[in-house]
Amino acid sequence: MTVTEAVHTRAHIDLAERARQVLPGGATHASRSYDPRIYVARSSGSRKWLIDGTELIDYTMGHGALLLGHAHPAIVTAVQEQVARGTHYGAAHPLEVEWAELITALVPSADKVRFTASGTEAVMLALRVARAATGRDRILKLQEHFHGWSDAVSPFLDRDGRTRTPAGVPAALGLLTTVVRTDDPADLEAALAGGDVAAVIMEASGAHYGQLPLDPSFIAAARAASTATGTVLIFDEVVTGFRVAPGGMQSVLGITPDISVLGKVMAGGLPSGAVAGRGALLELLATTIAHPGTFNANPLSAVAGIATLRLVADGAPQRTADAYATSLAAEWTGALAAAGIPGTIRRLSSILHIFLGEPSAQARIANAMRAEGVDILNTSAFCSSVHTIADLEQSVAAFARAIVVASSPT
């Protein structure tokens, strides 16, 4: 059965109707609220299967968390063994120590680590540490850069360059968050010059894991200006950490932040986040900042994280995923040219970003790809170390058809 047929079966329609009764918009995540909705029953390696058994090639890869693919045997075994030994001890345990040791060994900024339950929480904690360390209230973020959904990082610039906050976030919080554009480091330097900013937070890959690349000279300027003004420099490596290299984007750039925010790959597909930074900053969590959190360093996430970090520490899975993504980018670029459809494919390591020239085509590409049996995350494709030549061939054929469908007038 094709995906288009599968989403019109009675079982799928009934599930979507039940979802609408109990879930707002029938969904649990802004990026999963497209229609027609797909319902996944299981996943393995590079593939996932809908409730009726229809198979898709997956490039959402757990929103980027699954560098090693779905249900990697080492992670499955580690989690199965741990679940029987207990999922929450309400006490310190050896796994959190080993997990933190692996992170400090790999991530340049990481002298010490504090675990959280998600990337969003880790961002909140990093900002709290920076504010406590500096005694300053304001933070600075870059336009379009995404750091989860907490209030402090949600302000943005409107078309007229005014700071706005989204629905549900008080406008007053916009006064504490300065948003700067990324075309000229002088703007950032000027915003820091007063010495009243606690932290600069950025995706060192550029916004949305490399969709809008950031000039390395901008990042170097941010590092220098932060140091000169006593501002804490935070790299949000929730997506890039362990994926673009064992040491993350900071090791690729050769620029070390004061604090890194981690998530996704660090826990092998289970929920977690972490703040990993300079010892003097993180030690504030032992003295002046109380940080609870029921699921911090929970044993299940810990064993999945340990299994993953051991496997990715030498960089081999990243190289495999990067090579696959390089081939896929070349093929998809060729397909655009062959079809005469304006667009480009941008690649950051194992992540591809699709840009179609026509806004309507760009808006339709994910649905068109799903209809062809290939699931992408909005307009991005996360490749893994387990995607195969068969996946590549099918994904190229699917893309060639999907771009025509997405570009056709409705």
Ligand SMILES: Cc1ncc(COP(=O)(O)O)c(C=O)c1O
């Ligand atoms: C760069 C970045 N930071 C932070 C987050 C938030 O992480 P989480 O979804 O685990 O709360 C995300 C999530 O996609 C992200 O892409």
